[in-house]
Structures are given as C-alpha cells and as structure tokens.
Amino acid sequence: MLEVRGLTKRYPGVVALDHVSFTALPGEVTGYLGPNGSGKSTTVKMITGLLEPSAGEILYCGRPIGADLVEYKRILGYVPEEPYLYPHLTGAEYLELAGELRDLPPATLRDKIGALLELFSLAGDRNAPISSYSKGMRQKILICAAILHDPELIILDEPFSGLDVHAALVVRSLIPSLAASGKTILFSSHVLEVVEKVCNHVVILHKGRAVANDSIDRLRDLMALPTLEDIFAQRVTECDPDSTARQIAETIRQ
Amino acid sequence: MTGALEREQRQFRALVRLFAYRFFDTDILSVRGDLSSLLSQLAALLAALSLVIVLVVAPKYASLYQHLTAQQLRSAALADQEFLLSTSMAIIGVFTLLLWDALFPDRRDCLILGAMPVRIRTVFTAKVAALGAALALAIVAVNCFSGLVCPFLIVPDAAGALSAVRDFVAFWFVILLASGFVFLLLMGMQGAALHLLPHHLFLRWSSRIQTAAFFAVLTLYFLAPPLPTANAWAKLVPSYWFFGLFQVLTGSANPVMIALSHRALVGTGLTALIALGTYAMAYARQMRRTVEQSGIAPSRSRMIPWAEIARVFIRRAPERAILTFVGRTLARSRQHRLLLSIYAGMGLAYVFSQVAYVLYHFKTPPPGATEGPAQTVLGIPLILLFFLIIGLRVSFSIPIELRANWLFRLTDPFGRGVYLDATRKALGLSRWCP
Numbered sequence: 001m002l003e004v005r006g007l008t009k010r011y012p013g014v015v016a017l018d019h020v021s022f023t024a025l026p027g028e029v030t031g032y033l034g035p036n037g038s039g040k041s042t043t044v045k046m047i048t049g050l051l052e053p054s055a056g057e058i059l060y061c062g063r064p065i066g067a068d069l070v071e072y073k074r075i076l077g078y079v080p081e082e083p084y085l086y087p088h089l090t091g092a093e094y095l096e097l098a099g100e101l102r103d104l105p106p107a108t109l110r111d112k113i114g115a116l117l118e119l120f121s122l123a124g125d126r127n128a129p130i131s132s133y134s135k136g137m138r139q140k141i142l143i144c145a146a147i148l149h150d151p152e153l154i155i156l157d158e159p160f161s162g163l164d165v166h167a168a169l170v171v172r173s174l175i176p177s178l179a180a181s182g183k184t185i186l187f188s189s190h191v192l193e194v195v196e197k198v199c200n201h202v203v204i205l206h207k208g209r210a211v212a213n214d215s216i217d218r219l220r221d222l223m224a225l226p227t228l229e230d231i232f233a234q235r236v237t238e239c240d241p242d243s244t245a246r247q248i249a250e251t252i253r254q
Numbered sequence: 255m256t257g258a259l260e261r262e263q264r265q266f267r268a269l270v271r272l273f274a275y276r277f278f279d280t281d282i283l284s285v286r287g288d289l290s291s292l293l294s295q296l297a298a299l300l301a302a303l304s305l306v307i308v309l310v311v312a313p314k315y316a317s318l319y320q321h322l323t324a325q326q327l328r329s330a331a332l333a334d335q336e337f338l339l340s341t342s343m344a345i346i347g348v349f350t351l352l353l354w355d356a357l358f359p360d361r362r363d364c365l366i367l368g369a370m371p372v373r374i375r376t377v378f379t380a381k382v383a384a385l386g387a388a389l390a391l392a393i394v395a396v397n398c399f400s401g402l403v404c405p406f407l408i409v410p411d412a413a414g415a416l417s418a419v420r421d422f423v424a425f426w427f428v429i430l431l432a433s434g435f436v437f438l439l440l441m442g443m444q445g446a447a448l449h450l451l452p453h454h455l456f457l458r459w460s461s462r463i464q465t466a467a468f469f470a471v472l473t474l475y476f477l478a479p480p481l482p483t484a485n486a487w488a489k490l491v492p493s494y495w496f497f498g499l500f501q502v503l504t505g506s507a508n509p510v511m512i513a514l515s516h517r518a519l520v521g522t523g524l525t526a527l528i529a530l531g532t533y534a535m536a537y538a539r540q541m542r543r544t545v546e547q548s549g550i551a552p553s554r555s556r557m558i559p560w561a562e563i564a565r566v567f568i569r570r571a572p573e574r575a576i577l578t579f580v581g582r583t584l585a586r587s588r589q590h591r592l593l594l595s596i597y598a599g600m601g602l603a604y605v606f607s608q609v610a611y612v613l614y615h616f617k618t619p620p621p622g623a624t625e626g627p628a629q630t631v632l633g634i635p636l637i638l639l640f641f642l643i644i645g646l647r648v649s650f651s652i653p654i655e656l657r658a659n660w661l662f663r664l665t666d667p668f669g670r671g672v673y674l675d676a677t678r679k680a681l682g683l684s685r686w687c688p
Contacts (some may be wrong), residue, residue, distance in 0.1 A: 011546070050545045073371035084365045088275055100268040101370045103261045108464045 001025055002047070002153060002184050008041050016042045018208040019056065020238035024186050024201075029179045031195040031216075032188040032204030033232060038189045040066075043205075044157045047186065048078050058104060060153065074102065077151035078161045081188075083138045087131035091122055091141050094130060098145040109148075116144040119140050120167065134164030143171065147178070154178060157188045196228040204232060264373050269380030270387070276328055277356045277388050300345070300395035307341060315407045331407075335500060338404055339432055340493035342396055346433040347471035348394045350440045354464045355588070357385070357441055358448060358536050364475040364544040378537040385441075393433045401426060424503035428518075435522045438529040439492075440467055445532025453543065461588045465595045472599050476606030479613075488514060495521060567679065576676035577683075581653050591650045597645025601638045608634065613614040646681055 002024040009017040015161060017039040024030035034040045045051040049069050058065045065072045085094055092113055099109035117123045120140040130138060139162045146154060156175070160168050175198045179185050189195050195202065196216060200236055204212035216228055225231050288435065311334050318330055336548035350357075359381070367377055394401075406418060447463055448456055478491045488494035488510070498514020563581070568574045584590055612631065653659060 045545060047371045050365065070371045070373055072388050073369065076369070076371075078369045080369070082365065084362050086272065086276070086362070086366070091271075097268055097272060098370070099369075101372055103264060103371075166648065 001058040001061060002186065003062075004043070004047070005059070006060065007043065007046060008040070008054050008099055009046065009051065010054040015208055017046075020203075020205065020208075020210045021056075022203045022213050023033075024184050026182050026184045028200040029175055029185045029187050029198050031199035032178055032186055032205070033190075033192070033195060033202055034165035038205040039208040040205055041157060044081070044155055044186070044188055045127055047156055048076060049073060071159075075152040077146035077149070077154040079139075079142050079146045079154075079156045081157040081161070083135070083161070084158065085130050085138055085141060085144060088129060090127050090129055091133065092117065092126040094167065095148060099191070102149040106150055112148055113144075116148065120144060120170075132245075133211055136164050136167060139163055140167060150181070153184045153186075155186045155188075159187070160189065160194065161193055174204050192229045192232055202228070257414075262376050265376050266380050266383075270384045271374070273356070273381050273384035274387065277353050277384065280432065297391060297395040300349075301398050303345060303499060304396055304559060305401040305403075307338065308403050311338065311400065312403055312407060319475050334404070334407075335556065336493065336497045338400055339428065340499065341497050342400075342429055342434050343436050343493050343496070344471055344475040344631075345396050346392060347440065348468070349428060350389075350437050351464055351468050351471070352439075353388065354444065354460075357444055358533070359541055359544065361544050364541045368545060374537050376542065378534065381537075382533070389433065389437050393430060396433075397426075397429055401429065421504050422511050424500060428496050428500045428503065431499070431518065431522055432493070435492060435496070435518070435525055436471075438525040439472065442525050442529035442532060443631070445529060445536060448536060449532055456570075461591060465591065468599055469602065473606060475479075476603055477610055477613075489517065493523065494516075559684045563683070566684070568676070570672060572672045573676040573679070576673055577680050580677065580680040584649065587654050589652065590654065593649050593652070594642075594645045597641045597648065598638075601641030604635050604637055605642075643681075650677070650681075 004023070005021050007017055007020045008015070020043060022030070022038070032040055032043065040239065042051065046053050047065075049065060049072065060072055060075075079251070086097075095113045095116070096109065100111065113126075114123075117126050118142070122137060122144075124142055125133065125137065130141065133141070139156065139159070143159060146156075159171055159175075164172060172194055175185060175187060177202075187199060199216060201215050201221065202212065203210055212231065219228075219231050220226065225234065315329075318327055322330065359377070363377075405422040443463060444460065449458060451459060474491065474493070478493065488498070495514050495518035498511040499518040501508065501511040502515040563577075565574060568577055584594065608631075
C-alpha cells in the first residue's frame with residue numbers, strides 16, 4: 001500500500017503541491033488527474049524518489065520510502081511523463097541496461113526483452129538506435145522498462161502518450177490485469193475516458209491541492225454527475241471551453 | 255551482503271559501459287558500432303596525431319647527432335621536450351572540451367538513473383572510472399608513437415641503459431601528470447561553475463566557458479613564448495612547469511627548473527582537489543537539484559536582435575523568417591556553436607602561429623624567411639574568413655532537428671528560391687563577424 005500524507009513541495013515563490021494526501025491500495029488502479037501545472041508530475045517525481053518533499057511523507061507498506069530508497073526503487077516500476085531515454089542505445093540495449101541495473105539474471109532478462117519487444121511489435125526495430133524511434137516506439141520502450149522486473153508498485157505518468165491505437169488498447173487492458181495480480185498502480189493521465197474505464201479510485205488535483213479523492217462511483221453519486229469528465233469539469237475547469245474555442249477561432253480570422 | 259556487493263559490481267559495470275558510450279556520443283565518431291570499435295576509432299585518431307609528432311620531431315635528429323656539438327644538441331632537444339609536453343597537453347585539453355557535456359551528471363542521467371535502484375556512490379564511482387579510462391586511453395593513444403621513440407632522442411646526454419630507462423619513465427610520468435592536470439583543471443572549472451552559479455545561469459554559461467577554454471588552450475599552445483625567452487613567463491605557463499619537472503627528474507639541479515617543478519606538483523594537487531571535490535559534491539547535491547530545474551537555458555534579454563537586423567536588410571517576410579531562424583540557431587545551438595568554435599579555433603591556431611612568428615622572430619628572422627611581418631599580418635583577416643566560411647558551411651549542413659523540418663517543407667509553396675536567397679544573405683551577413 002502506498003500512502004501519501006500531507007505532501008508539499010515548495011519552490012522559491014511557488015507552492016507546487018500543497019498538503020496532498022491519498023492512499024493507493026494493492027489490487028487497485030488509482031487515477032491521478034489534474035490540468036497542466038496542477039502538480040501531478042511533481043507528486044510522481046517525489047513518489048519515485050527523484051525529488052525530495054518540502055513537507056509530508058510517503059510511506060510504502062507503512063515505511064517511509066526514504067528509509068531505504070534503493071530497496072524501495074527495486075520494487076518500483078515507473079513510466080515517466082518526459083520520454084528521457086539514451087538515444088545512442090538500441091531499444092534492446094536500453095532494456096538490457098534497465099534489467100542489469102535492476103539485477104535481473106542475464107538469461108531471464110534476455111528472454112523477457114525478446115518477448116516484450118515481440119508483444120509490443122518492436123522486434124523488428126530491436127537493433128535500431130532509439131534516436132530513430134517514433135514517439136510511440138519510445139513510449140513502448142519506457143513501458144517495457146517499467147514492467148520488466150515485475151514490480152509491486154507501478155507509477156504510470158501519461159503512459160498513452162504517442163501510442164498507436166493497438167498499443168493503447170493493449171496498455172489499457174494491461175493496467176487492470178496488473179492490478180488484478182495484486183500490484184499497486186498509480187495512473188496519472190489527461191485521458192479521462194481511459195481513467196474512468198481502468199481506475200477504481202481517483203484523486204483530482206487543482207493548483208497543487210487535492211480537490212477530490214474517492215472512488216469514481218462515489219464521486220458520481222455525491223456530485224450527481226454522470227461521467228468523470230463532468231466531475232472533472234466541475235472541480236477543475238475555470239472557464240467555459242466553448243467560449244475559449246470561439247475566441248481562438250476569432251483570433252485566427254484576424 | 256555478498257549478494258548486495260555482487261549486485262553493485264554488476265551495476266557498476268553496466269554504468270561504466272553506458273558512460274563510456276555517452277562520452278563519445280558525438281558526431282566526430284560513429285556510435286553505431288560496439289564499444290570496442292568505437293574506442294578503436296578514437297585511439298586510431300589520436301595515434302595518428304602521435305605518429306605525425308614523431309615524423310615532425312624524429313627525422314632531424316639523424317643529422318643533428320652528426321653535426322651539432324653536445325651543447326647545441328642539448329638546446330635543440332630542450333625545445334623538443336617542451337614541444338612534446340605542450341602538444342600532448344593541448345590535445346588532451348581539446349579532447350576534454352569535446353567531452354565537456356558528458357563530464358558531470360546531466361538531466362538525462364538524473365531522470366533515468368535517479369528512478370533506478372542504484373546507489374549514488376555506484377553511479378559516481380562508475381562515472382569516475384569511465385572518465386579515468388577515457389583519459390588513460392587518450393593519453394596512451396596521443397603518446398603511443400612519440401612516447402616510445404622520443405624519450406630516447408630528446409635526452410641527448412643520457413649515459414647508459416639505466417639512464418635511458420630513467421628518462422623513459424620520467425617522460426611518461428610527466429606526460430601522465432601534465433595530461434591529468436589539464437583534464438582536472440577543465441573539470442574543476444566546470445565543477446566550480448556548476449556549484450557557484452545558479453542553475454539557470456550555469457546552463458547559459460556552460461557552453462561559453464567551454465568555448466573560452468577552447469580558445470585559451472589554443473592561445474597558450476601557440477602564443478607561449480619559445481624557451482630561450484621564456485624565463486619571465488615560464489612561471490605562468492603550465493607546460494613550462496611540467497617541462498621543469500621533466501628536467502628535474504632527468505637530473506637537472508637548476509634552481510629555476512626546481513621552482514617550476516614545484517609549481518607542477520602543487521598545481522596538479524590543487525586542481526585534483528578542486529575537481530574531485532566539486533565532482534563528489536555534484537553527485538551528493540546536484541542530482542536532485544537538476545531534476546527540480548528545467549533543463550533548458552532560459553533566454554534572457556536577447557543578445558543579438560535577429561528579427562530587427564532581418565527587418566533592416568530584408569523586405570520579404572519568408573526571407574526575414576529564415577534569416578532570423580539562422581541567426582537564432584547559430585547563437586543558441588550548442589552543437590552549432592561548438593562546430594563553429596572548432597573551425598574558428600583552427601583559423602585562430604594558424605593566426606596565432608603567425609603572430610608568434612612575428613613576435614619572436616621579428617628581430618632575428620630565421621634564414622630563408624621570405625615573408626615580412628606586414629605580409630603575415632595582412633593575411634590574417636583572409637585566413638579567419640576562410641575558416642569561418644568553412645565552419646558555416648559545415649554548420650549549415652547539420653540540421654538542428656531533422657524531424658522539425660516539416661515546417662519548411664510545408665511552407666515550400668513560397669518558393670525554395672526565397673529560402674536559398676535568405677540563406678545566402680545570412681552567410682553574407684556573417685562575413686562581418688571578424
């Protein structure tokens with residue numbers, strides 16, 4: 001179980017995240033939503049140990065993650081929002097590096113890499129440098145690297161970015177099936193339809209604060225709104241999207 | 255415990271391999287092959303330089319040994335000793351500056367490796383090991399021919415086999431120390447800037463420091479006064495410190511040389527302290543700091559108003575857009591700036607060698623000199639322009655982001671001729687640079 005308690009991140013002059021608390025349970029997919037700049041990626045970077053919180057704590061199975069950060073990272077799988085990869089390596093070499101750093105036995109690693117590249121339709125490009133990959137291919141490599149070591153806790157930050165329809169459908173099915181096998185999954189995304197389909201529980205962020213934190217069914221009942229999109233619009237959206245769209249159309253006609 | 259140790263060792267090996275690749279992730283060398291072929295390419299490139307040095311230094315000794323007195327031979331050999339040391343230091347300096355961006359952990363390392371179950375100390379030691387291996391490879395390759403042949407030629411008064419072995423060992427010791435000094439000095443400079451400047455200023459100034467250091471290395475190499483006149487300046491020129499150390503190690507008791515050798519040892523110790531200190535601090539503090547900061551150098555006030563310049567010279571909007579784009583790319587792209595610096599550096603190297611000729615041979619021109627100081631100085635702008643044009647030509651052939659060229663291809667209906675005209679005008683404007 002992943003517990004976030006009063007998590008706060010301050011930068012000079014800016015509070016990026018303000019006392020956010022939630023719990024992600026094993027066997028469930030927890031959705032983490034919010035507009036750009038709401039603090040989603042900052043939260044994710046703190047949960048993965050890349051950033052240090054200004055205040056608050058992150059517990060995994062009741063222990064602060066900082067108690068043994070290296071051991072914690074061993075059970076963590078992470079798909080980052082920014083597709084940072086080493087472009088001079090091939091897809092297979094990158095996965096090899098990730099597997100070696102995670103201490104997978106060489107034979108197992110080789111088999112897993114071959115199988116994952118095949119399943120993600122990357123087998124033909126396994127020896128091409130990542131610099132020549134499309135955005136979707138890079139995203140597939142990031143997803144493979146995140147699940148290669150069968151992690152207990154999976155953090156997905158915009159995992160559908162750039163994926164083709166087939167791969168997106170595969171990942172959409174993969175997320176609940178990983179959760180069903182007992183993994184804890186935190187899923188941060190802008191794609192509300194997918195979040196609505198795969199998540200059991202959502203946390204909605206706005207300007208660094210959690211403005212909703214409940215199961216989707218309970219939020220629907222409480223707010224008497226039919227979809228997650230309506231709930232999100234009511235909690236977060238500050239201006240009428242139709243009005244903004246009209247203004248844009250007028251601007252380009254000038 | 256043993257399992258954890260073995261795990262760290264495996265991680266260490268994987269990281270050393272990764273970092274070694276990243277050092278040479280440059281257009282100068284192909285990175286498509288495996289690491290061994292990549293290192294072979296680099297070693298071959300540097301070994302070729304070593305062979306050239308032997309071909310410059312060695313042949314003359316065949317006749318010198320026959321025709322010169324012992325005193326004259328010693329004097330000729332001193333100049334060659336200094337030449338070998340300063341050349342090796344200059345090449346290691348340029349080599350280090352080419353690795354500049356890979357010396358310290360960057361944003362990519364921090365974001366990728368930061369989420370992996372790897373101890374910072376493992377990342378740090380792997381990077382230090384990879385840096386050490388790259389430096390050792392470069393030193394051995396740069397001196398593989400000259401280091402085997404020259405120590406036996408340039409110390410003419412070596413008496414007996416034992417003395418020759420002593421000179422050989424002294425030569426390699428001083429070369430290692432001098433190369434290490436240059437490497438650590440440049441690394442320490444970047445490390446000090448990384449810790450002393452706010453992150454956004456460091457991003458902006460790092461490539462300027464790299465370019466300035468590149469010109470400083472060339473200036474010192476070409477404009478350092480030749481040995482007979484060097485006494486007053488020797489204290490300030492690092493290659494003379496190591497020259498002094500070599501003299502002391504090969505038996506000189508000259509107090510000037512002893513003082514210079516002290517400078518070499520103290521200088522190397524200090525730079526090692528600064529470089530390793532800033533390096534360790536970078537891993538302890540900078541990895542998290544880098545994740546928090548943006549990896550893009552913020553544009554402050556515009557240094558050169560490209561749009562305004564384009565408005566003055568060009569009426570058509572597509573041409574103006576191209577000219578502005580060219581100017582901003584050359585001003586902001588690290589890769590293009592470095593390429594231009596290399597070509598400008600080659601031009602300056604030639605110019606410096608000419609200036610040195612005027613400075614040091616003006617009163618006593620060598621026999622057979624056909625060119626006076628006036629001709630030498632008059633040729634300088636032309637030579638600089640020549641190298642600038644070649645540098646620009648090469649820079650224009652390297653796309654800053656090939657996949658972003660759809661913008662130009664989609665707007666092609668305005669006419670390719672317009673784009674070509676604008677490119678020519680951009681090249682024309684750049685000739686005012688010198």
